[in-house]
Amino acid sequence: MEWEFPPAWKKLAEEISSQDWRIMLVGGVDCGKTTYARYILKILIEKKEEVAYINADVGQAILGPPATLSMSFLKRFPSQLETVLPDYQWFIGSNSPSGFFSEVILGVHSFVQVLEEKGNPPAVMDTSGLIKGEEGKRLKYMKSLVFQPDLVVILEREDEMEEIHSLLLSGGFRVEKLKVGDFVKVKTRQDRINFRKEKFKRYFEGGEVKEFSLKGLGFVSHTKVIQRGQLVGLLEEKGFLLGLGLWMGVEKGKVKIFTPLKNFDDLKIIWVGRLIIDPETGEEK
Ligand SMILES: Nc1ncnc2c1ncn2[C@@H]1O[C@H](COP(=O)(O)OP(=O)(O)OP(=O)(O)O)[C@@H](O)[C@H]1O
Ligand SMILES: [Mg+2]
Known part of the structure; x- marks a missing residue:
């Protein structure tokens, strides 16, 4: 697949790749979070011995089956991240974090403990597209608190991330915002259902x-x-x-x-x- 990223996205990814940061990607559905996570991983892995990829999205997870969180330690960039077996998995039991915040937060907490045991290698965490209302704010804030990212990257189409942005700033987190463009394709509800179905079937x-x-x-x-x-x-x-x-x-x-x-x-x-x-x-x- 051909990726296309605006200069600001590339510049930030370059900066990230020269550090050993814990990165959290946040944005609504279809904002290119997963694709940007892959891009960051690709250039990080060229410079680092080992990089952790954390999937904290229970719906459209590329790593592991749906309804779970997962973490893999990568030494080289896999041609297909989809086929990588997670090194650590956490059970959620739902295809949405709604009503399962404790399970999700506890899962991220357990992954962070593993990261610490391993001496904190650079880590990239992909998150779900649940950003709306108080629910979205609570989830993103709690995820940040437990993950303690060195940088939160917010991907935004219009101004839908404004409240989460200011909440995370108030929480003392470093946040960078990137504008989403037409290069990110929108999936239908049916695409999402089919994606999960195929993953479960396999x-x-x-x-x-x-x-x-x-x-x-x-x-x-x-x-x-x-x-x-x-x-x-x-x-x-x-x-x-x-x-x-x-x-x-x-x-x-x-x-x-x-x-x-x-x-x-x-x-x-x-x-x-x-x-x-x-x-x-x-x-x-
Ligand atoms: N930089 C890019 N260049 C080309 N295509 C892209 C790019 N970013 C995203 N896409 C395409 O747009 C679609 C949505 O992107 P992606 O899955 O990364 O978004 P997401 O925010 O992770 O979505 P979800 O809400 O499902 O988790 C995908 O089909 C992807 O291939
Ligand atoms: Mg995604």
């Missing part, structure tokens, strides 16, 4: 139904009643996601989960999310 290909005794396992559900196909996170001790599953019911005291995960040695917690998925088509119900 993720669950080759999955099998596994049975789990809940003895010795932690169990949490987002809903009181759990439906067939409801998305499940299979978590390890520290809360990181090992793999996704789909709820298939309970039989003879055992929980049945359809999952492509093969190794359950580290499984400690079964966490049921909100989304319901058709295992064959990947469609959300």
